[in-house]
Amino acid sequence: MVKLKVKEVEFSYASVLVLKDICLELAASEMLGVVGPNGAGKSTLLRCIDRILSPQKGCISLDGQDIKKMSRMELAKKVGYIPQSSSQIFPATVFDTVLMGRRPHLSWKSSEEDTEMVLETLRTLNIEDLAMRDINELSGGQQQKVFIACALTQEPDVLLLDEPTSNLDIRHQLEVMDIIKNVVREKNISAIMAIHDLNLGSRYADRILMMNGGKIFAAGTPSSVLTPENIKHVYGVESEVEEKRGKPYIVPIRPVSPKGGGNGGVSYEV
């Protein structure tokens, strides 16, 4: 069953084309990893799907409904988005931050049910101990878990994650990815995550979408996409790919000049 469908989406900032002819389909309970060099358009794609940016061309539909025709609130009930770790957050307790996730479902006041839901999410993510701490006092890994909790209380069908593991130590990387993997499976959520770490992507994603210069370069299972040829072409990095525990494991060796001249398009930090 197709949950999310992105069709021929094109987006440009001013005159710089950032996304071109993007088509993808996401099934329910599927985890899609989006990889690609800086400026490939990964974050822009996620922002377009959550309508933080509006693509100039193309159509994005959720359960067959065009997201352009949905109100922001309706969309917020279906799509949760976790941006890259934000720099400035107004001081708030973890509990209140997670409660914010209920915003799309509330009219004005939070109910007992909302409180229960927050408590349950905190328990699922094993961050109950942080409940009354100030969000700004927490470490990066803890903050990321709190924001995941916030997105989960939103009860979305589709979860968009922008570099969920950036700035995290390996333990937190694994914990965060496990959490995401579990909720995707248990709550029947579909997830799209932009990720830099190819090995994490290969290990956790069901499918990998490799982007380059605003276009989709390759898509498919991790082992079909994460090949030395593709990595060399897209990143300009010579690498060896071994199979470890049933998944491709990438060992980067050295940067080389990419095949086919340049990385094929604009490289803008987006």
Next chain:
Amino acid sequence: MLRIKYYLEERINKRKVKKTFMSTIGKEDQGKSMASSTEAITAMGTKSAEIKEQYEKFIGRKILFILFSLILIFIIAGIAVTLGAYSLTVTEVYSKIFHGLFQSEVHSIILHDTFPSIFNKPDVAQEVWVIWEIRLPRILMGILAGIGLAIAGTMMQGILRNPLASPFTLGVSSGAGFGAALAIILSAGFVAGEYLVVGNAFFFALIPTFIILGLTRYKRATPETMILAGIALFYIFSGLMALLMYFSEAEPAVEAYFWMIGSLGRASWDNLLPASIMLVGCVIPLMWKSWDVNVMGAGDERAKSLGVNVERTRIFIMIIASLLTAGIICFTGCIGFIGLVTYLLGGPLFFYLLARKRKEYW
């Protein structure tokens, strides 16, 4: 090995949490939270209940603080009435105020003030006149101004995600000051007659906000650009006002200067009415948006993904908060100094709803 380490980490975290609680709650909870931490390991449900209890306590403390502040306002207001040339005792004041509520002469003071053409000046005892005609309106205006400026300030801070934002740094007050100076020195302005100064101050207070909002149509409305634009406008209007005062006669210049400092001396029942209408009229929509403002505190993108129309909310709040500020400072003058004090008095009322999660305010 890893498990042990994780367990230790958890213990340390727990202790940290406990520590922060102890400092706020006090010693009585020490035993309790120690006992509950052992329970938490055995049963998960109790932990949730514990968090819930802590959260309720956290909210409860804020409500308590608001109630305490309300009582404090009441006491301070009573004491404030006794201060001045005509000496009164505190008990006298409270009894005169309380009895006055049911006396028709007192009602006619208010009516005479509000509609001087219809109601005659009543004949009342001197102390009643001093309390009800002179001092009480000033105190009530002080409270209204405090409430209004505090709400406007907190809302602006919320939408701009910056503790520097306030009606003063966004140019609202210097706009009002320039408008008033224009009226006082050149007798020029939007409204004629009795309300020249007030009307002018009101309209000029809104000008900086509209300039800022106009700028955001051409450039992306980030909080930083809005604050910078506000500060620039603050300097422009202050400069213009200084220019006016430089070329004016001594007397109106002094008057304009005193207007800038701000005073509750002009308060009377007839301008309390429009000020309180402004206050109620603006606070209701601001309260209605309080969730959105809280969500915006976590960043624009996050707020958008939670269904908030960030740009529109920001503009809406800017306009309402400026209206509120303008509606107050046009009667009181740029009440920067007194505003600072009343912030503390009136502020907590809305902090509960608006900023109840902002721990550092408490």
